Amino acid sequence: MPETTAEREVVLQTRSLEVHFDGQNHAGKKVRIRAVDGVDFTLHRGEIVALVGESGCGKTTMARVFSLIHAPTAGAVTVAGRPLKVAARNERRYYRQVQLIYQDPFASMNSLKKIRHIVGRVVSIHHRIRGRRAVRERVEELLARVNLTPAATFVDRHPTDLSGGQRQRVAIARALAVEPDVILADEPTSMLDASIRLEVLNLLADLRQRDGLSVLYITHDIASARYLSDRIDVMYGGRIIESGPTEQVVTDPVHPYTQLLIDSAPDPAHFKGSGHSAVQSSSTNAPVDNSVEVVGCRFANRCPAAQERCTSGPIPEFRLPGGRRVSCVLAEDREQVTSDDGTPPPRDVPGNDADTAKEETP
Numbered sequence: 394m395p396e397t398t399a400e401r402e403v404v405l406q407t408r409s410l411e412v413h414f415d416g417q418n419h420a421g422k423k424v425r426i427r428a429v430d431g432v433d434f435t436l437h438r439g440e441i442v443a444l445v446g447e448s449g450c451g452k453t454t455m456a457r458v459f460s461l462i463h464a465p466t467a468g469a470v471t472v473a474g475r476p477l478k479v480a481a482r483n484e485r486r487y488y489r490q491v492q493l494i495y496q497d498p499f500a501s502m503n504s505l506k507k508i509r510h511i512v513g514r515v516v517s518i519h520h521r522i523r524g525r526r527a528v529r530e531r532v533e534e535l536l537a538r539v540n541l542t543p544a545a546t547f548v549d550r551h552p553t554d555l556s557g558g559q560r561q562r563v564a565i566a567r568a569l570a571v572e573p574d575v576i577l578a579d580e581p582t583s584m585l586d587a588s589i590r591l592e593v594l595n596l597l598a599d600l601r602q603r604d605g606l607s608v609l610y611i612t613h614d615i616a617s618a619r620y621l622s623d624r625i626d627v628m629y630g631g632r633i634i635e636s637g638p639t640e641q642v643v644t645d646p647v648h649p650y651t652q653l654l655i656d657s658a659p660d661p662a663h664f665k666g667s668g669h670s671a672v673q674s675s676s677t678n679a680p681v682d683n684s685v686e687v688v689g690c691r692f693a694n695r696c697p698a699a700q701e702r703c704t705s706g707p708i709p710e711f712r713l714p715g716g717r718r719v720s721c722v723l724a725e726d727r728e729q730v731t732s733d734d735g736t737p738p739p740r741d742v743p744g745n746d747a748d749t750a751k752e753e754t755p
């Protein structure tokens with residue numbers, strides 16, 4: 394396998410992706426909701442990328458674009474190098490490449506059917522395996538792959554006979570039945586008991602390790618993202634505001650919002666399955682109103698380090714060593730920072746309060 398992400402094949406990519414919805418604000422007025430508002434995202438083969446952010450930031454909408462539920466409003470989406478529209482012409486073939494795992498495995502399972510039927514149906518459709526015995530053998534193989542063993546004891550049970558963690562394993566087995574390249578895991582552990590969360594995350598890590606699967610892991614919990622992912626994309630108000638190798642982002646964040654997520658996690662260094670971000674519950678942290686068009690940084694009204702220029706014009710994307718990208722003026726203070734075009738950013742920018750303050754000091 395190639396050593397660096399730059400050398401690996403890109404399986405999912407977006408460029409300037411926008412997904413807007415018609416909706417209503419709290420006053421009942423019609424508004425345009427910018428669920429995703431100019432996102433550049435990349436997932437390489439065999440990589441686990443975590444999309445992290447609070448509720449309403451646009452994470453699920455991203456996954457829904459890749460699973461053909463929402464169409465992009467603007468921007469480009471490619472899947473294994475092909476434009477999404479082309480890749481999705483044949484839906485069945487598309488879903489062989491890309492599979493979605495939901496937060497609530499019950500939502501996508503007929504609880505009246507046995508596991509044999511729930512997983513077996515996908516096996517028969519996608520692999521054209523006929524004959525009860527052949528289908529059952531394949532189902533048992535898949536259940537064993539997600540550590541539901543002995544598999545023969547699970548096939549004749551109903552989803553209601555299983556624990557939450559076991560049901561999520563069945564959902565993963567069903568996704569694996571089509572032998573996908575990519576798993577989109579949308580908060581796959583948030584409805585599970587803390588003790589089982591780790592098991593499911595370990596299973597995803599194991600599938601990547603053994604089968605080279607690529608995983609888009611969606612979560613509001615940066616501690617679990619740190620546990621599982623190679624890279625983190627932090628999303629806020631429909632935009633990715635910071636991204637890079639997981640350890641670098643978590644141990645040395647640049648954007649104050651990333652710092653807030655880390656501070657809100659119980660113990661980002663030692664995830665034991667119980668992590669829950671407190672960002673949402675704080676009364677001072679009102680969720681972002683993504684129906685309002687904002688030129689600068691959407692986080693500025695909550696940011697302890699906000700400067701005038703954070704809201705007066707677009708915030709450039711800065712690059713840092715290690716493939717890190719940050720949309721925050723604080724990145725200018727970092728060593729080896731470059732602008733999007735690879736040049737060092739101008740340090741003396743009018744309106745930069747920090748610089749002005751330094752000049753005025755006698």
Ligand SMILES: Nc1ncnc2c1ncn2[C@@H]1O[C@H](COP(=O)(O)OP(=O)(O)OP(=O)(O)O)[C@@H](O)[C@H]1O
Pocket residue numbers: 414415416426427428446447448449450451452453454455613683
């Ligand atoms: N079909 C839709 N119609 C109108 N608005 C939508 C639709 N889907 C999502 N939204 C809005 O888009 C924004 C982003 O939603 P999204 O579900 O992607 O966020 P999220 O980060 O996944 O949050 P959560 O973790 O709560 O699911 C929210 O303001 C949401 O209300």
